[in-house]
Amino acid sequence: MASRFNALKADAHWQQVWDEARTFAADDHSARPKTYVLEMFPYPSGKIHMGHVRNYTMGDVLARYRRMTGHEVLHPMGWDAFGMPAENAAMEKKVHPGTWTRANIGTMKAQLKRLGFALDWTRELATCEPDYYGHEQALFLDFYQSGLVYRKESAVNWDPVDMTVLANEQVIDGRGWRSGALVEKRKLSQWFLKITQFADELLDGLGSLEHWPDKVRLMQENWIGKSQGLQFRFALSDGGSVEVFTTRPDTMFGASFVAVAADHPIAQAVAAGNPDAAAFIERCKQGGTTAAELETQEKLGFDTGLTATHPLGAGELPVYIANFVLMEYGTGAVFGVPAHDQRDFDFATKYALPIRRVVSDGDKPDPDFREPEAYTGPGTLVNSHFLDGMDVEDAKRAVIARAEDGGWGKGSTVYRLRDWGVSRQRYWGTPIPIIHCPTCGEVAVPREQLPVTLPDDVTFDVPGNPLDRHPTWKHVACPHCGGEALRDTDTLDTFADSSWYFIRFASQPKDRPFDRSVAESWLPVAQYIGGVEHAILHLLYARFWTRALRHVGLIDLAEPFTGLFTQGMVTHETYKAADGRWLAPDEVRDGVEIAGGGAVTVGRVEKMSKSKKNTVDPEPIVDQYGADAVRWFMLSDSPPERDLEWSENGIEGAWRFVQRLWRLFDGEASGATGSDAALDRKLHQTIAGVGADIEALSFNKAVAKLYELTSAIEKAAPSASRDTAIATLMRLVAPMVPHIAEEAWAARAQGGLIADTEWPAVDPALLVEDEVTIAIQVNGKLRETLTLAKGLPKDEVEAAALAVDKIVRALDGNAPRKVIVVPDRLVNVVL
RNA sequence: GCGGACGUGGCGGAAUCGGUAGACGCUGGAGACUUAAAAUCUUCUGCCCAUGGCGUGCGGGUUCGAGUCCCGCCGUCCGCACCA
Numbered sequence: 001m002a003s004r005f006n007a008l009k010a011d012a013h014w015q016q017v018w019d020e021a022r023t024f025a026a027d028d029h030s031a032r033p034k035t036y037v038l039e040m041f042p043y044p045s046g047k048i049h050m051g052h053v054r055n056y057t058m059g060d061v062l063a064r065y066r067r068m069t070g071h072e073v074l075h076p077m078g079w080d081a082f083g084m085p086a087e088n089a090a091m092e093k094k095v096h097p098g099t100w101t102r103a104n105i106g107t108m109k110a111q112l113k114r115l116g117f118a119l120d121w122t123r124e125l126a127t128c129e130p131d132y133y134g135h136e137q138a139l140f141l142d143f144y145q146s147g148l149v150y151r152k153e154s155a156v157n158w159d160p161v162d163m164t165v166l167a168n169e170q171v172i173d174g175r176g177w178r179s180g181a182l183v184e185k186r187k188l189s190q191w192f193l194k195i196t197q198f199a200d201e202l203l204d205g206l207g208s209l210e211h212w213p214d215k216v217r218l219m220q221e222n223w224i225g226k227s228q229g230l231q232f233r234f235a236l237s238d239g240g241s242v243e244v245f246t247t248r249p250d251t252m253f254g255a256s257f258v259a260v261a262a263d264h265p266i267a268q269a270v271a272a273g274n275p276d277a278a279a280f281i282e283r284c285k286q287g288g289t290t291a292a293e294l295e296t297q298e299k300l301g302f303d304t305g306l307t308a309t310h311p312l313g314a315g316e317l318p319v320y321i322a323n324f325v326l327m328e329y330g331t332g333a334v335f336g337v338p339a340h341d342q343r344d345f346d347f348a349t350k351y352a353l354p355i356r357r358v359v360s361d362g363d364k365p366d367p368d369f370r371e372p373e374a375y376t377g378p379g380t381l382v383n384s385h386f387l388d389g390m391d392v393e394d395a396k397r398a399v400i401a402r403a404e405d406g407g408w409g410k411g412s413t414v415y416r417l418r419d420w421g422v423s424r425q426r427y428w429g430t431p432i433p434i435i436h437c438p439t440c441g442e443v444a445v446p447r448e449q450l451p452v453t454l455p456d457d458v459t460f461d462v463p464g465n466p467l468d469r470h471p472t473w474k475h476v477a478c479p480h481c482g483g484e485a486l487r488d489t490d491t492l493d494t495f496a497d498s499s500w501y502f503i504r505f506a507s508q509p510k511d512r513p514f515d516r517s518v519a520e521s522w523l524p525v526a527q528y529i530g531g532v533e534h535a536i537l538h539l540l541y542a543r544f545w546t547r548a549l550r551h552v553g554l555i556d557l558a559e560p561f562t563g564l565f566t567q568g569m570v571t572h573e574t575y576k577a578a579d580g581r582w583l584a585p586d587e588v589r590d591g592v593e594i595a596g597g598g599a600v601t602v603g604r605v606e607k608m609s610k611s612k613k614n615t616v617d618p619e620p621i622v623d624q625y626g627a628d629a630v631r632w633f634m635l636s637d638s639p640p641e642r643d644l645e646w647s648e649n650g651i652e653g654a655w656r657f658v659q660r661l662w663r664l665f666d667g668e669a670s671g672a673t674g675s676d677a678a679l680d681r682k683l684h685q686t687i688a689g690v691g692a693d694i695e696a697l698s699f700n701k702a703v704a705k706l707y708e709l710t711s712a713i714e715k716a717a718p719s720a721s722r723d724t725a726i727a728t729l730m731r732l733v734a735p736m737v738p739h740i741a742e743e744a745w746a747a748r749a750q751g752g753l754i755a756d757t758e759w760p761a762v763d764p765a766l767l768v769e770d771e772v773t774i775a776i777q778v779n780g781k782l783r784e785t786l787t788l789a790k791g792l793p794k795d796e797v798e799a800a801a802l803a804v805d806k807i808v809r810a811l812d813g814n815a816p817r818k819v820i821v822v823p824d825r826l827v828n829v830v831l
Numbered sequence: 832g833c834g835g836a837c838g839u840g841g842c843g844g845a846a847u848c849g850g851u852a853g854a855c856g857c858u859g860g861a862g863a864c865u866u867a868a869a870a871u872c873u874u875c876u877g878c879c880c881a882u883g884g885c886g887u888g889c890g891g892g893u894u895c896g897a898g899u900c901c902c903g904c905c906g907u908c909c910g911c912a913c914c915a
Contacts, residue, residue: 218835219910227914246915259915297913324913334915342832343913416914535910637843637856645843649857656870657856663871692847704845704855711855775851780896782851806882820895826850830895 005662005740007626014742015116023755024063024118028507028518030072036522037063037073038502038561040530040538043080044104044126048111050570050608050646051531053618057634058567058699059529060117064735065694067118068759074522076505077112077119079105081128082429082494088178090428090460097428098456101128111619116627116738118755123505127497132504133430134451135513136496141433141444142552148194151442154421158186163464164425185285190423191432191490195544198551199224199415201558202543211563213641216535223536225416230400231331232409234258234308236319242266242308245330245414249403250395253384254337254358256348258308259301259322261332267321270304277302277321284323299324299347308335311408312385312399322347330414338374345374358384359392420541422493427458427466429491437478437485446479452487465489498538499545502528502560516555523555524562527697532566539564565697568643572614574603582613605645616646628737629655635699635736657707658740661733664713664726665744672718682712683725684766690732691759699736706733728760775826776801778810794821801827 018024039059042052056077063075079101086097093100105126112119125132143149157166161179165188176183195202203224206217229247236242242258260266262284271278280302301320308317317335324343325334338348338355348355359379381387387395403409423432431452433445445452455473458466467473468489478485500513502525507518539561546560575583578599587593588600608615622630633654638644686709693702709729716722727748734741734754745754769790774797776784783806788797798821801807807829818830 215835215910222834222911225911225914229915244915248915299913322913324915326914329914331915336915341915343915346913414914416911532909639844642844647843647857650843653857659870696847700844700855707855773851777851777896780850780894785851818895820850822850822896826896828850828895 005626005659005666005743007628007658007739008623010739010743011114011116011622011627014739015113017742017753018116018118018755019121021753022122023753024067024073024075024120025122026074026076026120026522027072028521032070032072034522035066035071035073036502036506036525037066037075037527038505038525038529039077040528040534041078041080041498041501042108043083043085044101044108045085046104046107048108048618050616050618052112053115053630054570054634054644055529055531055567056112056115056117057631058565058640058697059527060119060631061635061694061699061735062527062529062697064118064738064755065691065759067755068731068735068757069691070758073118074123074506075117075119076123077117077121078124078501078505079108079126079128080494080498080501081105081126082133082491082497084426084428086428087426087460094460096456096458098128101126101428114619114622114627115631118738123508125501125504125508127430127494127501128428130451130453131510132501133497134453135504136430136492136500137433137445137450137452138447139500139513139549139554140430140492140496141447141450142554143193143548144434144444146552148197148548148551150192150194150419151189152192152419153187154190154192155185156188156190156421158184158188160184161463165423188423190421191434191488192419192421193544193548195420195541196415196417198544198547199226199417201547202417202540205543205547205559209559209562209564212561213564213566216532216539216564216566219535220540223417223540227414227416229412229414230396230403230409231412231414232311232403234311234317234335236266236309237307237316240266242319242333243331244333244335245412246335248337248340248396249399250381250384250387250390250392251337251340251358252310252312252335252399253314253387254339254356255310255314255317255335256338256354256356257318257320257336257344257351259320259325259334259336259347261325261327262321262323263327264321264325264332266304266306266319266333270306270321277304280321284321297323299343299350301347301351303351311403311406318353320347320351328418329416340374340376342374342376356383358382358387420493420495420544422496423490424493425465425468425489426491427454427460429494430497431467432488432490432492434488435476435478435485436488437480437483439483440478440480440485443479443485449479467491495537495541496545499541500549502542503546503549503555513554519555520557523557524560527563527565528561529565529567531569535566565640567640568638569607570646571605571643572608572616572646573605574612574614576601576603582611584613585616605643607643608646621651625651625655626658626739628740629658632657632703632737636703637700639700640697657710658737660710660714661729661737661740662744664710665730665740665747667747669723669727669748670718672720672723674719674721676716676719676721679712679716679719679721679725681766681769682709683721683728684763687728687732687760688762688767691762694735703736706736730754731757731760772824774801774824776804776807777826777828778807779831780828783807783810790824792823794823797821797823797827801829 037059039055063073066073081101086101089095089100090097159166159176159179159181161181162176166176203226206220227247229245230249231245233241233243262281267281271281301322304319304321306319308319310317336344336347338344339357340359358381360382361377361379378392381390381395387398400411431454433452435443435445437443455470458470474487474489476485476487503514503519506522507514509515542560546557549555550557575588577583577593583593591600593600606612633651686705689705690702713722713725730741730744741754771787772790774786774788775782776786784804786800798819816829820828
């Protein structure tokens, strides 16, 4: 008998067998029910990390399980291959972004293959290849031609050293994350996708996504940020007017000022004739936007000298330019009600403006406001003319009705969501297929000229956009007039690439982005698995893109992902030397630094990251323990939505279990006869339980049940039941540890691949126990347990309970006050 | 500040409907096998003043019975943030 499972040999063998048999290639024409399991595709940064391993293992277990339960499973893999790291590598290592990216893909693909994932590699795609991004350009033009794309001047974060636009996340304390240069606000002409056109749909659609985490739905809801209120006009003392938006029209009579944003046209107009105002506006722009700065920043205003006429005849209000009013939200102007808004309260306190209470919470009918802070709760209107006595909600409706009747305002809805700016002044992305002609204006690149490919001969030795400074690339003839014209030298935000890759996986014809009917046969994705860091942007953009495709008539699909699961991170202890250097796990042993023996401080358990050096590279681990042990560990212990702490003990334990399985699997079946009713029952309970747990993605629970079954089999005496249990266990563990399962299946000459077998059937008769353990309690406290036949009548159970020694003693000759009998569960004797 | 999640042994965690808290794994103890070690196997492992008592962050409540439901605190983590 071979004593050990040789993982290295078995892994390679079965991976090759699956590859050659195209076991996991999804068949578009299959008669089986189709299902689509997808993990978020990786960015090819260099090597795979433990987070990838955990993510893809979870998806793999589900995909393999669904195959075994009779589904035709689409489980593809590809590469989110455009993006900045490739350009940074180009600058630092003098290597072309494409060369760097494709090399990384090669490395990471080989690494993924070694983990034995049941992936359909025939559908592999990389977003940096023209046969992907060319179709994306076609979709962009479809959107453009149906009015979902527009061009607008917009303020961006401009890094003057790197000469590029930075995303908000790349601006740290007002400086560029790479260059450290002070970031400037610049106006640039940018392409926008009209995501706000779908704001309501995207919001309402969240309601249908029952298999998404509530947390993610809530985050998206807050991101979209729908607010309903009143938009109305104040007449100004200079003859103009100012439009404001409020969600609290009920507090109209509490208004004591009007404030506009620093970049509001009214503020600009005032500044033109008033240097003090201009200076104030300049000062507003300097303020930082980080949380801490906003927290401490004082509310500041500049009195324009203008006044606004209250539309309901409540006098004239001063008009300020204020630093806390945002141009980007609502109309860029507000009316201030200090008694019922904290910011307005702070502002009014500073500038000695009236604070008049118009909503009373009942306890304090006195309308003169003397609270130390604004009151924002519900209540009854006071000091408000025709609104007096109404509650807040009624008053809102009354004011909106009055405004609409009087023609000075209307009920209105405002969203926090902005249109999606997709222009990036970078090389390594999808070129925007538009040509700018001095005579014809913007012209779409004709379809037959797609793809617009990236030039290869680019340089990264100077900052700025290599496409823009390429000597010839941008110079083209205008498709309309044939005159000299220029290509748009911007590329699309890489979130565009990841907004439809799941459709291209389902169907990839050469001549168009996808075939509608094939795509619709696979989509929506039944289960999507990835990190919660994509809860908003990627998932919202993909939802939008899908709706936009439906809008232009390319697919009949509202939501791309029916089920979403956000898995936790892989974490590890951190270690620090006395001098503050971070140390890697393999530099530390027994609490001291191996090199030099210096003392080591064990820090918090944190997400694996290069900066804290607490990463564990999957590759040597797979070398040492084999793919199955790594997979098993990824599924064990921690619930999948929570963080998993990597530990040496954990992987060792997983490896021990794989070997334990092998001791059961290795060799011939015993050939013993006779049945073992208890083992049969345990087996069928495990089949049902593990199946349900996998469906629920509760892999840690499935693992626990498999441990229990394994122990039960080990302890059982030889019997036909035991032989059956062992053969069945092979199939039960197959989704999780597929290599040892194939090896064992082949050794027992079961025929075919275990990957192609069916999930074992459950015998429902064996799921019910014939005996139950009943808890005997006194006043709710456990005193004894009794094992009785299942389904025994109440009175018999009660009699048995009252005959128990401890109960007789507790009763001490008295009759119980009450006896509660829960059939097949417990008896509670109340004294 | 607003919104949300969570809090169970030495550790990760189970407990699906309000019904035996601590499944399963890790760590640790004892033992078997061995010249020895590794591996493996057996067994124990919430706490304490131990025929009993106490225990699911803290304080109350509902109930025959609460980790689970209700009220009030405390703590940790996450998201958003001058959003009118």
